[in-house]
Amino acid sequence: DITIKINGMDVTAPAGSTILEAARLAHIEIPTLCYLKEINEIGACRMCVVEVKGARTLVTACVYPINEGMEVWTNTPKVVESRKKTLQLLLSNHRKECLSCVRSGNCELQQLCRDLGVTDEQKYDGEMLESVIDTSAAHMIRDNSKCILCRRCVAVCEKVQGIGVIGANERGFKTYIGSAFDMGLGETSCVSCGQCIAVCPTGALREKDYIDEVLEAIADPEKYVCVQTAPAVRAALGEEFGYPMGTDVEGKMAAALRRIGFDKVFDTDFSADLTIMEEAHEFLDRVQNGGVLPMITSCSPGWIKYCEHYFPDMTENLSSCKSPQQMFGAVLKTYYAEKMGIDPKNIVSVSIMPCTAKKFEIGRPDQSAAGVPDVDYAMTTRELARMIKRLGIRFNELPDEGFDDPLGESTGAAVIFGATGGVMEAALRTAVETLTGEELPNPDFVDVRGTKGIKEASYNVAGMDVKVAVASGLGNARELLEKVKSGEADYHFIEIMGCPGGCVNGGGQPQVSGSVRNTVDVQGIRAKVLYDNDAAKTIRKSHENPSIKKVYEEYFGEPGSHKAHEVLHTTYVK
Ligand code: HC1
Numbered sequence: 001d002i003t004i005k006i007n008g009m010d011v012t013a014p015a016g017s018t019i020l021e022a023a024r025l026a027h028i029e030i031p032t033l034c035y036l037k038e039i040n041e042i043g044a045c046r047m048c049v050v051e052v053k054g055a056r057t058l059v060t061a062c063v064y065p066i067n068e069g070m071e072v073w074t075n076t077p078k079v080v081e082s083r084k085k086t087l088q089l090l091l092s093n094h095r096k097e098c099l100s101c102v103r104s105g106n107c108e109l110q111q112l113c114r115d116l117g118v119t120d121e122q123k124y125d126g127e128m129l130e131s132v133i134d135t136s137a138a139h140m141i142r143d144n145s146k147c148i149l150c151r152r153c154v155a156v157c158e159k160v161q162g163i164g165v166i167g168a169n170e171r172g173f174k175t176y177i178g179s180a181f182d183m184g185l186g187e188t189s190c191v192s193c194g195q196c197i198a199v200c201p202t203g204a205l206r207e208k209d210y211i212d213e214v215l216e217a218i219a220d221p222e223k224y225v226c227v228q229t230a231p232a233v234r235a236a237l238g239e240e241f242g243y244p245m246g247t248d249v250e251g252k253m254a255a256a257l258r259r260i261g262f263d264k265v266f267d268t269d270f271s272a273d274l275t276i277m278e279e280a281h282e283f284l285d286r287v288q289n290g291g292v293l294p295m296i297t298s299c300s301p302g303w304i305k306y307c308e309h310y311f312p313d314m315t316e317n318l319s320s321c322k323s324p325q326q327m328f329g330a331v332l333k334t335y336y337a338e339k340m341g342i343d344p345k346n347i348v349s350v351s352i353m354p355c356t357a358k359k360f361e362i363g364r365p366d367q368s369a370a371g372v373p374d375v376d377y378a379m380t381t382r383e384l385a386r387m388i389k390r391l392g393i394r395f396n397e398l399p400d401e402g403f404d405d406p407l408g409e410s411t412g413a414a415v416i417f418g419a420t421g422g423v424m425e426a427a428l429r430t431a432v433e434t435l436t437g438e439e440l441p442n443p444d445f446v447d448v449r450g451t452k453g454i455k456e457a458s459y460n461v462a463g464m465d466v467k468v469a470v471a472s473g474l475g476n477a478r479e480l481l482e483k484v485k486s487g488e489a490d491y492h493f494i495e496i497m498g499c500p501g502g503c504v505n506g507g508g509q510p511q512v513s514g515s516v517r518n519t520v521d522v523q524g525i526r527a528k529v530l531y532d533n534d535a536a537k538t539i540r541k542s543h544e545n546p547s548i549k550k551v552y553e554e555y556f557g558e559p560g561s562h563k564a565h566e567v568l569h570t571t572y573v574k
Contacts, residue, residue: 001013001014001015002014002015002017002066002067002068003068003069004022004066004067004068004069004070004071004072005070005071005072006019006022006023006026006028006072006073006074007028007072007073007074007075009026011023011025011026012025013025013066016065017065017066018061018062018063018064018065018066019050019052019059019061019062019064019065019066019070019072020032020035020048020061020062022066022072023050023061023072023074024519028074029515030048030050030061030062030074031047031048031083031112031115031116031515032045032047032048032062032514032515032518033045033047033108033109033112033148033150033201033514034047034062034150034151034152035048035062035514035518036152036155036156036199036514036517036518037517037518039152039155039156039159039160039199040150040151040152040155040156041062041063042063042151042155043060043062043063043064044149044150044151045086045148045149045150046058046060046082046083046086047083047086047087047112048060048061048062049061049079049082049083050064050072050073050074050079051072051073051076051078051079052064052070052071052072053070053071053072058078058079058082061074080116083112083116084116084117084118087109087112087113087116087118088118088120088121088123088124089124090109090148091109091113091118091121091122091123091124092123092124092125092126092128093127093128093129093173094109094145094146094148094202095128095131095143095145095146096121097146097203098110101146101202101203102203102206102209102386103202103203103206103511104203106511106513107201107202107203108201108202108513108514109148109201109202111513127173128145129144129145129173129174129176130145131143131144131145132144132145132176132178133145134178134184134185135184135208136184136185136186136187137184137185137186137190137192137360138186138192138208138359138360138363139192139194139207139208139356139357139359139360140185140192140194140196140197140205140206140207140208140356141205141206141207141208142177142185142204142205143203143204143205143206144176144177144178144204145204146202146203146204147176147177147202147204148201148202148204149168149175149176149177150201151168151177152196152199152200152201152514153166153177153196153197153199153200153205154166154167154168154177156195156196156198156199157195157196159475160195160473160474160475160500161191161193161195161473161474161475161498162474162475162478163189163190163191163306163474165179165180165185165188165189165190166178166179166185166190166196167179167180169182189309189310191302191303191305191306191309191357191474191498192301192302192305192356192357192359192360192507193302193355193356193357193474193498193499193506193507194207194302194355194356194357194380194506194507194508195499195500195507196507197356197507197508197511198505198506198507198509198511198512199514199517200511201513201514207356207359207380207382207383207507207508208359209379209383209386210377210378210379210383211379211383211386211387211390213377214348214350214377214379214387215260215387217348217350217376217377218260218261218262219261222346223346223347223348224263224264224342224346224347224348225261225262225263225347225348225350226262226263226264226265226266226332226347226348226349226350226407227257227262227264227265227266227350227351227352228266228267228268228270228271228325228328228329228332228349228350228351228352228407229253229254229257229265229266229267229268229351229352230268230324230325230351230352230353230354230355230358230418230503231268231269231272231414231415231416231417231418231422231503231530232354232381232417232418232419232502232503232504232506232509232526232530233253233352233353233354233381233384234248234249234250234253234415234529234533235248235418235504235526235527235529235530236354236381236504236509236510236526237249237253237381237384237385237510238252239510239512240381240382240385240510241385241388241395241396242396243396245512245520245522245525245526246525246526246528246529247529248529248532248533249395250400250533251398251399251400251401251402252395252396252398252399252400252401253384254400254401254402254403255398255399255400255401256384256388256393256395256398257352257384258401259391259393259398260387260388260391260393262350264404264407264408265401265403265404265408266328266332266403266404266407266408267403267407267408267409267410268324268325268328268351268353268414269324269410269411269414269415269417270328270403270406270407270408270409270410270414270545270547270548271324271325271327271328271331271407272299272324272410272413272414272415272417272423272426272542273410273411273413273414273542273545273548274324274327274328274331274542274548274551274568275299275321275322275323275324275327275423276413276414276423276426276427276429276430276542276543277430277542277543277548277552277559278321278327278559278560278564278568278569279297279319279321279423279427280427280430280431280434280542280543280559281434281558281559281560282295282319282320282321282560283295283319283427283431283492283493284431284434284435285560287464287492292316292317293317293491293492293493294317294469294484294490294491294492294493294494295317295318295319295492295493295494296314296317296318296319296493296494296495296496297319297423297424297427297494297495297496297497298318298319298320298321298322298323298570299321299323299324299325299417299423299497300323300355300357300496300497300498300499300503301323301355301357301358301360301361301364301498302355302357302474302498302499302507303474303477303496303497303498304318304361304572305357305360306474306477306498307496307572308572308573308574310478311481312574314481314485315572315573315574317494318572320565320569320570320571321568321569321570322367322374322568322569322570323358323361324414324417325351325353325358325361325362325375325378326361326362326367326374326375326570327374327567327568328349328351328374328375328407329349329351329362329367329369329373329374329375329376330367330369330370330374330567330568331407331551331567331568332347332349332374332407333347333349333369333370333372333374334369334370334555334567335551335554335555335567336406336407337370339554344370344371344372345372347372348376348377349373349374349375349376349377350375350376350377350378350379351375351377351378351379352379352380352381352383352384353378353379353380353381353503353506353508354380354381354418354503354504354506354507354508354509355378355380355499355503355506355507355508356380356506356507356508357498357507358375358378358508359378361375361378362374362375362376362377362378364570365571365573366570366571367570369566369567369568380507380508380509381506381508381509381510382508382509382510382511383508385510405547406547406550406551407547409545409546409547409548410545411537411539411540411541411542411544411545412443412533412534412535412536412537412539412540412541413425413426413429413430413443413534413540413541413542414426414542414545415530415533415534415537416530416531416534417503418502418503418504418527418530419449419501419502419503419504419523419526419527419530419531420450420451420455420470420471420472420495420497420500420501420502420523420527421448421449421450421455421470421495421502422502422530423495423497424445424448424468424470424493424495425444425445425448425449426542427493427495428445428448428459428468429443429445429540429541429542430541430542430543431461431466432459432461433541433543434543435461435462435464436461436462440541443540443541445457445459448468448470448495449527449531450524451472451500451501451521451523451524451527453471453472453473453475453476453479453500454469454470454471454476454479454480455469455470455471456468456469456470456489456491457469466492466493467490467491467492467493468491468492468493468494468495469489469491469493469494469495470494470495470496471494471495471496471497472496472497472498472499472500472501472502473497473498473499473500473501474498476500477496477498480494480496500523501522501523501524501526501527502523502527504522504523504526504527504529504530505522505523505526509526556568
């Protein structure tokens with residue numbers, strides 16, 4: 001350990017720490033804008049400058065290592081003046097739409113201006129870069145006039161997801177973040193994961209918003225508007241309403257959706273159970289009949305697009321199951337529509353997802369089981385929060401309510417889909433019982449839990465060693481798949497989720513500021529909500545869901561039947 005002085009007080013920190021880390025140990029927050037731990041440590045924004053005894057200039061605390069006897073001051077007039085000037089310069093080239101900007105209230109630039117008392121927003125008004133708004137992608141809007149060049153988006157795209165479709169173009173004052181050759185994002189091999197939006201400190205990156213369209217459909221008496229909510233939404237929506245991270249707001253969420261005016265409030269968890277029925281059946285079929293192995297899960301559309309772009313020779317490994325979002329829409333507009341005597345053309349199918357790639361997924365080919373799109377509008381957790389606020393629904397005062405039947409009934413296996421390893425665990429619960437014909441003494445498969453980027457496990461099932469692996473985040477997915485391709489590893493079954501930690505950390509979840517993200521295990525805290533939710537359920541295996549059994553009895557027959565294939569399965573592009 002090394003001892004230094006910060007603001008005249010002794011602070012001891014591990015050798016190799018930066019000034020920023022040492023200050024945190026002393027409960028001093030040095031402001032940052034560009035810094036993301038282990039992802040973007042570039043000292044570019046200069047918000048974190050501090051004075052160090054003997055140094056000729058101010059130094060950037062996020063990258064400056066401590067050494068024995070160092071003396072640091074974090075808040076001298078010189079430091080504060082420098083930070084204020086940095087903010088004024090950023091504001092001088094910033095489209096200040098602060099009253100209505102989607103990030104108003106949780107913009108990190110706005111917060112710093114307020115904290116540091118930067119009141120003269122117009123101080124350096126002058127030349128501004130031309131505002132270029134890119135709407136070419138299915139899932140998001142990029143507005144360079146609100147970009148502060150922190151490069152968090154660039155770093156997460158390249159280093160975490162291993163994609164790298166955005167970077168800095170031009171130099172000096174003209175620098176802007178964009179794609180190569182100025183292509184629209186929609187023309188690149190962006191996979192729509194939205195991790196760039198999740199880390200953006202300002203309103204430069206945001207999802208395409210369908211609040212107006214959905215409210216219009218709700219107001220139309222001809223339309224029967226049904227909503228489904230993804231497993232991970234309930235684990236994070238509360239953050240938008242002041243609840244501590246890690247609060248399960250499933251009941252209030254259902255109550256809010258009902259008050260928004262949806263005709264039916266259903267749950268993606270229902271179709272997650274359905275997915276397990278089809279996927280476990282497909283897996284056993286591949287194992288028993290010499291199908292392509294390893295089979296890889298197909299519920300994460302960012303991962304699917306990534307596979308099609310970057311590992312086209314592995315699309316046959318993908319399960320042919322539609323994602324739970326799409327299975328839900330397909331069942332809604334076929335089985336449910338028939339049962340209720342509603343014309344599927346009059347049904348508006350809305351999903352609330354922690355994900356931005358789901359906006360892209362709904363427009364994929366072969367996702368229209370009833371001849372109309374399975375899902376009409378995929379909205380993010382953030383859009384739902386905005387819709388609740390817009391309608392004046394006092395979320396925190398709502399009672400806990402349940403989902404509507406029958407497409408609202410689900411098991412513990414379904415709710416864990418939202419955490420990395422959850423789909424694998426859910427599938428194993430069903431596959432093992434199907435294969436052995438015996439009840440599992442304990443449905444927990446703890447080896448595939450946790451936020452590690454790549455996990456492996458092996459289970460002896462009915463005399464066979466079943467080897468499984470789980471990866472989340474596309475950089476990790478690449479690492480795992482390269483091992484599979486080279487023959488270094490062989491598995492029977494792989495789960496891949498596009499976002500690190502799985503859907504709980506999806507690109508459509510409430511944004512978490514850099515300073516929280518750098519110090520709190522966001523993925524782990526949100527995942528715990530789902531595992532607790534699972535543990536509290538009386539039914540924890542998909543094949544025991546009574547409404548799922550009924551759908552098979554009344555409509556599909558058996559998992560993997562001809563009808564199930566028509567409605568619930570899909571194909572991929574090479
Ligand atoms: Fe997910 Fe899924 S778990 S992909 O992360 O398989 O988005 O939550 O809805 O479809 O169920 C997301 C979450 C979600 C699907 C399910």
